[in-house]
Amino acid sequence: MIQHETRYxxxxxxxxxxxxxxxxxxxxxxxxxxxxxxxVGPPGPIRWTYDAYSNCVCWFTPKGEATELVIVSQLVIExxxxxxxxxxxxNPHTAMPIVYSRDDRAALAPFMAPDSEDDPxxxxxxxxxxxxxxxxxxxxxxxxxxTIDTFAYKARYEEGVQTPAxxxxxxxxxxxxxxxxxxxxxxxxxxxxxxxxxxLHSPAATLRGAGATHAWCEVFxxxxxxxEFDPTNGLAESPDLIPVAVSRTPRxxxxxxxxxxxxxxxxxxxxxxxxxxxxxxxxxx
Numbered sequence: 001m002i003q004h005e006t007r008y009x010x011x012x013x014x015x016x017x018x019x020x021x022x023x024x025x026x027x028x029x030x031x032x033x034x035x036x037x038x039x040v041g042p043p044g045p046i047r048w049t050y051d052a053y054s055n056c057v058c059w060f061t062p063k064g065e066a067t068e069l070v071i072v073s074q075l076v077i078e079x080x081x082x083x084x085x086x087x088x089x090x091n092p093h094t095a096m097p098i099v100y101s102r103d104d105r106a107a108l109a110p111f112m113a114p115d116s117e118d119d120p121x122x123x124x125x126x127x128x129x130x131x132x133x134x135x136x137x138x139x140x141x142x143x144x145x146x147t148i149d150t151f152a153y154k155a156r157y158e159e160g161v162q163t164p165a166x167x168x169x170x171x172x173x174x175x176x177x178x179x180x181x182x183x184x185x186x187x188x189x190x191x192x193x194x195x196x197x198x199x200l201h202s203p204a205a206t207l208r209g210a211g212a213t214h215a216w217c218e219v220f221x222x223x224x225x226x227x228e229f230d231p232t233n234g235l236a237e238s239p240d241l242i243p244v245a246v247s248r249t250p251r252x253x254x255x256x257x258x259x260x261x262x263x264x265x266x267x268x269x270x271x272x273x274x275x276x277x278x279x280x281x282x283x284x285x
Contacts, residue, residue, distance in 0.1 A: 002075040002199055002242065004213070005272045006256050011265030013065040016044075019258030021058040022197065022245040023073040026050075031243070035076040042066045053252075055245040060258075071256060081239035084138075084227070098137055098190050100222065108192035108220055114184050115249050119165040126185055141219055141229055141236075144185070148178050148231035153208045157271070161250040175208070175232040176215040180250055182231045183217050192220040196228065197253045198244040201275045207233045207240060212273050213255055216241060242275070 004023060023038070025031050038046070044062040051057050062069060100108060129147065131140045152172035162170070162177040164184045173181075179195055186193040196218050202210035209232050216230040228243070229236050247253040 001274075001276050002073075002077065003272075003274045004073045004075075004199075004255070005270075006069075006071045007270045008069040008267065009270075010067045010069075010260075010267045012263055013067050014264045015065050015261035016042075016062040016069065017259030017261060019060045019062070019069075019071070019256065020254075021060060021071065021073075022055055022253065022255050023058065023071075024056040024075065025077065025198070025242070025244045026054060026056050030080050030082065032078045032080070033075060034078055035074075037074045039070075039072040039074075041068070041070045053246050053248075055247075065262070077242065079239055079242065082237060084237040098221075100192070100220070104220070104222070110248055111192040111194045111220070112187055112190070114187045116163060116184055118188075119163070121165040121168050122185065122188070125168050126188060129185070130189075137221060138224075141186075141191075141221075141227075144182060145229045145231045145236060146234045148182060149234035151178065153178075153232060155209075155212065157269070159254075175230075176250055178231040179215040179217045182229065186217070186219060194218050194226075194246050194248060195250050195253055196241075196243050196246050197255065199242040199273065199275050200230075200233075201240045201242060201277060203277060207235075209233070210275070212271065214241070215250070215253070218246065 024036055025033060027033055038058065040046070040060055040062070042062040042064055044060060046058060046060050049057050049059065060071070129144055151167070154172060154174060156174045161180050162173050164181040167173045167177045167181045183193040183195050194217070196216050198214055200207055200210050200214040214232070216228060216232065218226045218228055221227050227237060228241055230238065230241055235241065244255075245253055
């Protein structure tokens with residue numbers, strides 16, 4: 001079960017424009033939504049759409065003025081993870097350059113173009129990470145995932161994502177910074193990569209980023225398709241990763257975004273996320 005509560009508090013009453021919510025996963029062969037509920041306040045009309053990435057988007061427009069906006073999403077899901085098996089891409093024999101079919105390349109083009117300008121710090125780091133002779137693409141990706149996993153992790157609740165250069169200069173950041181570094185780095189060496197947001201299940205609280213929304217990277221590989229890599233924890237295709245939305249950039253993947261009308265004065269945001277497995281709930285009961 002996943003409960004995600006977002007609460008905004010304002011010093012002065014404000015009105016609200018449309019709020020865009022990315023909180024519900026889309027059913028797939030790897031994930032099934034068994035139950036879903038959404039509680040909002042102030043009340044207002046709700047409608048559901050799919051965006052350009054086929055994410056489930058809820059549009060919610062609160063009515064009237066208020067000093068608080070509350071959004072509580074509850075999900076019960078079943079996860080069907082596929083283990084990552086040893087794999088050799090048909091082409092190429094090394095990680096550089098990756099080769100996509102003509103049809104795949106046409107569909108993947110938006111995810112192959114870097115979103116940020118080249119930076120000497122990123123270029124130098126990429127040269128250090130380049131594939132070793134004879135190294136398969138999957139091995140290269142796992143090695144990069146584990147390299148970023150050595151960076152210092154620190155939760156950050158402010159909006160926004162560090163640039164890849166900032167993350168490398170600091171050798172640290174939060175999950176969204178690490179995911180964005182990996183996405184942008186891989187695009188520069190010919191891979192199709194996209195930004196993923198969702199949740200992380202960590203019963204013993206041993207994984208970094210547990211207890212909050214989480215972000216990681218997906219890379220498209222011939223014969224494997226979109227494959228998950230979590231550079232915050234050095235994971236690949238892990239059942240602990242619960243995807244909700246994919247996007248080309250982090251700015252498109254905020255779980256809650258929208259507009260205010262009026263001057264809120266002092267304001268604050270609190271977010272509470274709990275992720276519990278069925279056996280965890282049974283033990284607690």
